[in-house]
Amino acid sequence: MLQFIVRRVLLLIPVLVGLTVIMFAIARILPGDPVALAAGPNATQAEIEALTVEYGLDQPVWVQYGHYVSGLLQGDLGTSLLTRRPVAADIAAYLPATLELVFAAMAIAVLLGIPLGLVTAVWRNRWPDYLSQVAAIGAISMPRFFLGLLLQLCFAMWLAWLPLGGRLPIIVIPPPSVTGFLTIDALIAGDWTAFTTALSHLAMPAIAMSLSPLATIMRMMRSSTIEVMQQDYVMTARALGLPRRQIITKYVARNAVSATLTVIGLYFGWLLGGTVLVETVFDWPGLGLYATKAIVSQDMMPVIGVALVIGLLFVLANLVIDLLYGVINPKVRYS
Amino acid sequence: MTAPLLSIRDLHLSMSSYDGKAHVLNGIDLTVNRGEIWGLVGESGCGKSLTGLSISQLLPSPPADYMAGEIMLEGRDMLKLPRPELQKLRGNRIGMIFQDPTTNLNPAFRIGDQLVDVALAAARWKPGILDCPPGAGRSERKRAARKLARDMLERVGIPDAGMRLDSYPHQFSGGMRQRVLIAMALIGRPDLLIADEPTTALDVSVQAQILKLLKGCVADYDMGVILITHNLGVVAETCSHVAVMYAGNIVESGPVAAVIERPEHPYTRALMASIPTRDTRRGMLRGLAGSVPNLITPPPGCRFAPRCPHATAACMTGVPAPVRVGRDHAAACIHAKEPETAHV
Ligand SMILES: Nc1ncnc2c1ncn2[C@@H]1O[C@H](COP(=O)(O)OP(=O)(O)O)[C@@H](O)[C@H]1O
């Protein structure tokens, strides 16, 4: 078990090295002068040169890379040209918002997708199944940002039930930070107003992000449930008088979920990398929005930093899924 | 006289598939009393498993269609029972064991949990199997069920039963898994046990042990048993009675000794002649041409006639009724004779 975790973490090293190299190469190829952009339109040539030296951008790229890597080993992700703050500090500030969004979206997708998959498998080839099949294709094929715009139009503009965007209005005092997730921190603080406000802001972007994984998890769960229901042990359970409900929700469900877990892990990474558009549409102050602003001003350090953190989280998510797989499937655990 | 434990009368079953509707059970008659072990033998595909599954109606319909007949459990026709009533019989009146012990245990759950769930389900209609007072709470019933599970594992010969409750199926050998499945089938104290090829997937050395165990359990619990097998050797060793099936019909039935010593149906004789020796492949019938008939368009009359060395024109008209050829011994062949005239 421990050996397994260590092996997976070691596997991270080449991934991270690859990521940094690629990002550095891209930074070099991109046209334009980021320092000039950062210094502003009124900066003199001398000021720009001073900034270039300050950030070490006058040195050969491999020296820059060496500096970066040695900094990285100490947890230093470089400095943003734009905010002029350490990238690590910026990421620490923006990451919780993104994680909250991704976790909320995954929670919706998993908590609805798994039971819906079970139900449609049990009622396969009847109208609830056909209906869900059509809805799933719609949900998978619709781009998230477009869905986000539709939601805004409907729930924010017409019905005015939910706010258009943002995370927490300035007038609401944020709860003391424990987890960094506003909804959970508000609950911990027992601050009901802050909780409902935070939740109402979280709802639409989370729904917009959840639909595609929800549909995929549901379809995966459906097909693995159908497969599991053909297994001999289900016949034995029926023959020995176990109630149908228990057979499905306990015996079939656990076996079917283990086949669905892989998809859940992959989707977690897919959502992390894909928050950019949704965060932009909903003005959600997360990593995606931060990275977008950095890309626009060719501020490469934040972009590399965000890419690294997302890559890291992606690998961690899949590690967790693999461990969960062992929990659900005893055969994997013991071998 | 009280009603027999199980009495199947003229059961007809069809299964639909893409090729058409196959008339797979063509008038099955079978009576099983407590204490009897009935061997149900025949070539593969003759309908043995479907007979077993149709007793507690485990076949989904469609494709299964019970066209006619009755299946009486102590005088009650199970084919007429509503679903929930039928459900109550499974596990606590009728236990089942299937062929492959590897695939019939759920790989994701400890065997203790699986046994406890079966015991709790059975105890809903038969509270007596759990050793706890009537108003006992859930956790108390669970504890009692766990104790029962341990006792059952001990009964079927699993060492360290208490500890093995927490093991997963893949931590057992094939023979041990089949013992677990036997414990699971018997934990609800059924009156009728249906075992579908319970030893076919096991090593020869383990087969004998499992059959011996089954025989012991039958004596202990006063059950009736249907033991499905394609192996006449198993029947001779384990069963008190035998029913020989061919293409959806029971062609001969009776006490094992009578049927083996004096087979009256030509198919039974062919089956006996084909008991595997070193130079015949299993499943091959020596001296019999042709193969099992297509059940979508079965031959008219006796379904065995096309392969039968003694067939006459009369065999092609009408399914032959069972003819009594000895005490409790019948053969469904128009050439079979009553005992007074059969052997002089
Ligand atoms: N689900 C099914 N659909 C259609 N035909 C079936 C189905 N299951 C079994 N049959 C047919 O019923 C016949 C009897 O099968 P079975 O009872 O399994 O034979 P066996 O004696 O080997 O146990 C076979 O000819 C088989 O092709």
Ligand SMILES: [Mg+2]
């Ligand atoms: Mg069979």
